Amino acid sequence: MTSIRRDVLTLPVAGLGPVNPLPPLCPPGGTHRVDERDRAGLPRDMARQIAYEPLRSLLPERLRDGYGRDRTPRGVEAIVLENDRLRATVLPGFGGRLVSLLHKPSDRELLYRNPVLQPADFALNGAWFSGGVEWNIGATGHSTLACAPLHAARVTAPDGTDMLRLWEWERLRDLPFQVDLWLPEGSDFLYVGVRVRNPHERAAPLYWWSNTAVPEKRRILAPAEEAWHFGYERRLRRVPVPAYDGVDRTYPPRSTYPADYFYEVPDGQRRWIAALDGAGQGLVQTSTDLLRGRKLFVWGSGTGGRRWQQWLTEPGTGGYCEIQAGLARTQLEHVRLDAQSEVAWLEAYGPLAADAPAVHGDDWAAARAAVEDRLERALPRREVEAAHGRWLTAADTEPGEVLATGSGWGALEVLRAGHKLPGTPFDRSTLGDAQQPWLRLLESGSFPEPRRAGPPGATLVAPHWRDMLETAPAQPLTEYHLGVAQWHAGDLAQAVRSWERGLALAPSRWPLLRCLAVADQESGHRERAADRYLEAFDDLCQERRDDGESWTAATAALGREAIGALLAARRTADARSVWQRLRPATRARGRFRLIEARLLLAEGDRDAARAVFDAGFEVADLREGAEAIGELWSRITDEPLPERYDFRMRPPDAGSAG
Template sequence: MATTVRRDVLTLPAAGLGPDNPLPPLGPPARARRVEIRDREGLPRDMARQLAHEPLRSVLPTRRRDGYGRERTATDIETIVIENERLRVTVLPGLGGRVHSLFHKPTGRELLYRNPVFQPADFALNGAWYSGGIEWNIGATGHTTLSCAPLHAARVSAPDGGEMVRLWEWERLRDTPFQVDLWLPADSDFLYVGVRVRNPHEKPVPVYWWSNTAVPEERRVLAPADEAWHHGYARTLRKVAVPEHDGEDRTRPARAEFAADYFYDVPDGTRPWIAAVDADGHGLVQTSTPRLRGRKLFMWGSGPGGRRWQEWLTEPGTGGYAEIQAGLARTQLEHVRLDAESEFAWLEAYGPLSAAPDAAHGDDWAAARDEVAARLADALPAETVAAAYERWLPHADTTPGEVLATGSGWGALEVLRARYELPGTPFPEATLGPEQEPWRDLLLSGAVPEPRRVAPPGPTLVAPHWRDMLETAPAQPHTEYHLGVAQWHAGDLAQAVRSWERGLALAPSRWPLLRCLAVADRESGHGERAADRYAEAFDDLCAERRDDGAAWVAATAALGREALDALLAVGRAEAARAVWARLHPGTRATGRFRLAEARLLLAEGDAAAALAVFTDGFEVADLREGEESLGEVWAALSDEPLPDRYDFRMRP
């Protein structure tokens, strides 16, 4: 059969994403991973340089996505299905463009770990993320801020004369447009994925890319390397042997005790690939053109924390998964320089692989990886991938045809501002929406419009060109608020405080500015003053909020959470209780605030009541990867071991 592209609907038990957090994320990313300067000695020179290259300051201009819960209902999710006689590929354009399923029809095998539910969890740089399938991580170290966001999608002419699907968006952390072309030749067992990341600016930008594939964890993972860079939750980077170190075969994910990353040190000039095969030698292989040099295995481990996370991200009894990944650098701690007005492009291929099980699972590592490399060469020679890349590249600029899905309006705003020419990835002005409208006004009139109604402020743009426009705009309170956020992001902390203080003098809505000043006090070590300002900000918000709509409930929850933390940090339990009392009842019932209640009761001296909160049971829907707050509070309440339901610990 010829390759077909169609729209379809997938019904899954799904938790709603809820509203975004309206407070600008002024702090550093919660999962910022860095290697200290003293630990970079002895590393390859390019790795050491890229480890230090422009680490992320914050997730601005994006917003935190923490409004989801854990109650799942049957939900229709729009999909795009690409199919030939060999493969059926299911893509979720509204959820980061993820490949949800890669089904090999001749053998009846699902090649990926296919999550049977949609359950957001706090793993992305800005919060909401979900497990399973193949995801496209761009921006900075971690899971992309686009994990649960819609991408643009359309039909495009494929190099073989058929159809392929193009996904594209404007990545906002680094201001880089990108595209992912999914091409399935008519008689192919392999899905080709052409990727292009562009820098349209007049200066270099740091780039990060890792394609992340979930596979069942009982498979063995193989790659063409004898060593790997190990990175665990102790945050150290060290060279280890492959497959075995510390007495255990680390290519078998289910056998490890604790979660860890293994970045394979693929020798220069070696064909890059990574595979995961089951006990019978069947599984998935991923390969690419040389630009995508890195390969990685992530495993959850067999410890109680890893097992708990596996259950948390799906449903008990559905099986665990590991991740095999491919990236631009050796490790995910690096960012690669992309020169001005240039691009990176490469081709990936995903498909089935069958190897002799006695060799692929044998104790002779060289024989095992040689067997997989040979079977890959038989199924898809490196020359075939290189030729497919050369055929695809001229089609990367092809104008998309029928629109299959629509992403955000942020790319359209940037194209409107700078008149970028981006063949192949149009960002039409028609996609501009309410969030972009104030910034369009600033661009065209030189002024930020003051809000027409009382509401939590919209998102702030922080790139230098937008900051320059804010600095020359009329100094209205709303402008001073956004200007301060942009200055804070740029590292000009003192000027940010001055802008917020100027805005505060005339602002009809004071709480957004007071909250920003509270963050500044907290970051500068003035805990008491930060607590005062948080309390004042929360008082102002409660007096201003107009209804119990989603926007106000989200604002109250977000500011209340920060105010509680600030007040408890300086021992002001009575003031924290006053904040607690004014939260919406539905907010107080959520797991995050049940944990806050336990902390509050503990601060008030009622340890028995705090322990009862744990005994009654709760789930913190937005528990952060690596977060240890549950164990810390429990340890203050009891000498008993942390109950399994609360044990998400990722390290010894």
């Protein structure tokens, strides 16, 4: 019989640190955008979905950039599902990540299992870690829930055994979702049922990709003869599978640079993707047809890709690639989820052994056929469809024993709108401190002013919350949150007016001044932005009460932005004054060592800037695809970029990626 139990994994962990308290007003940066030159040649449905509601703001989420690179052994709460064939380990506190899938008869780990938990800046809102299977919902990129807790509970599966349910409220698109995992008795396959619901009276853009990390010394097979290649130079083009430019790209190490290969799986073809080793053994993932997309992500053999692989784990760990499954052809697309509707599908993960000479032969059609034949024998397509139908009868089953608790944001939305979401209860008991001011607004019509000074809490920006803020008494903190919500809605002029009204009466001026500084930057008023940033930082330094986590995070975040704005306005002396008032521990962080080198170069001290590099630093929150380190190095010296600083993910002649 299947069992579910709590467990604790002890592994080296770099703590997440505090959330960045500054609302992310600027559009999310990133590399996942299609070059305009390629749009005209795309299939009509793909072009339409690429243009449909791309993410323009991270609000109401906040950035998670408070982590470092120091790892210490720590116990991490886990949930283990087990039958006589498989053992699956899930981390409910980290996005419900499936970190291990062990095939017990062969004692083989089917996934790439990262031996450390090291956050890196790959999620839409920052912190993310590699390994296992992650559930990506929201918008193009890694989910904001990658390092966030999910609700988890025991549920009765369709066959009467125990099933693990994970659920949360995804806040970028305001959509509740659930992920059900169960192991039928005697099964070599883990079943995963996924449902996303839109309880609103408006359609919503939907994005989903299940990303599976596997060892990279595999051949990746999928039922396709073509793929859409997308690299960090932002070009999307159709290429043949398995080989183009004389290289068989189904072997991940043979690519030079990191890249995505979105397979063009024909209509009517069974959906699957497999990663098999030299003996023809490994993992296969398959699903019902709704999950149409399949993808391979490779790091490549170049210096930058290898550096990233080292960065995400520890020395001596083998490299990995990702095999993925999604709702659209590519991850650049979003699909429409109609009002008052839902979508659901079933995935299955398990071991596969196929004839090695066929799998690794030159005949691509024969290689695919060998895998598909073995998959059909191991898990017939009709059985996946039947299991999906059985699971749907249990999707509304109310959870039993609670195994983990997520956020209170879903409970707040259910209280506001009275949503009926059988199977995924968002109970009032899950409301926490972050939700309390908004609960007060909902119940009394006024937003409470803080009892003591401190960085403002998160802002809710959906239209219904914005409407409530607009009718609430115009207190300074209310005006601050209203301005953030208006900014998110695209009403920039009204946002500025709200912040200016709040500023006139605010006892705490720096949050409003910082918002106005961002508005000045976005409108091209560089000098005024610099003035306001400097005033905001001065006010924060006078107001901060202690060296606690929230004040230190606010000082570091505002100082970083202020120095950047002041250097852009060529005000190096003012930038230096901000630098000197940062806490010593903040200045010692890798991100701020890079800022120091930039400041020294702006002051004309090239040797001192070079000395910062020579002394060594690590920018823990270096953004995926960012090239700031290499660009600054090239301004200091003509020497080749040292390998320790080389995170470049594209050819050197491909233009700037920021």
